[in-house]
Amino acid sequence: MGLERCRAIDLPIVHDPRGNLTFIESNRHVPFDIKRVYYLYDVPGGAERGGHAHKNLEQLLIAMSGSFDVILDDGLAKQTFSLNRSYRGLYIERLVWREIVNFSSGAVCMVLASDFYDETDYYRDYDEFIKAVRGTVPVG
Structure with a gap:
């Protein structure tokens, strides 16, 4: 677990x-079964x-339009990813704190x-997240 497993994933392009067309298949292009899809939009400047972080959930974030930055933090290190292509996703492992910032217009x-x-x-x-990743709170 941690930042070493979080990574950009290039999705297929037809x-x-x-x-162009891009498609995503569970356990083929993403390392999990897709059970939920949601999207953020109209984010004010x-x-x-x-x-937040998730105890068990894994996610893939994609900039379908425009751009934004994702700051990942595993409790030991931080890394920033810039997303601005609809064929590139960011895989986020469980127990990784994320902040999504610098949304472009639209x-x-x-x-x-x-x-x-x-x-x-x-x-x-x-603080609760840090305690959990450092082993002082049960993960769940």
Whole structure:
């Protein structure tokens, strides 16, 4: 677990003069079964999203339109990824804190998730997250 498993994933592109097509298949292009899809849009200038980690959930974030930065933090190190291509996703492992910042005007962030929504899977308090990844709180 941690940042070493988080990575950019290039998705397949079917080139066509009428417009390109990209597709995503569970356990082929993403390392999990896709159980939920949601997207962020109309994010006001200067706003941030994320600000949490998941105990068990894995995700793939894609900039469907526009661009944004994702700051990942595993409790030991931080790394920033810039997303601005609809054929490139960012795989985020469980137990990695994420902040999504610097949304361009009209940006759309699509998220593919490995499980259904479950509020008990979230760490929303950074100090609680740090305690969990350092082994002082049960992960769940």
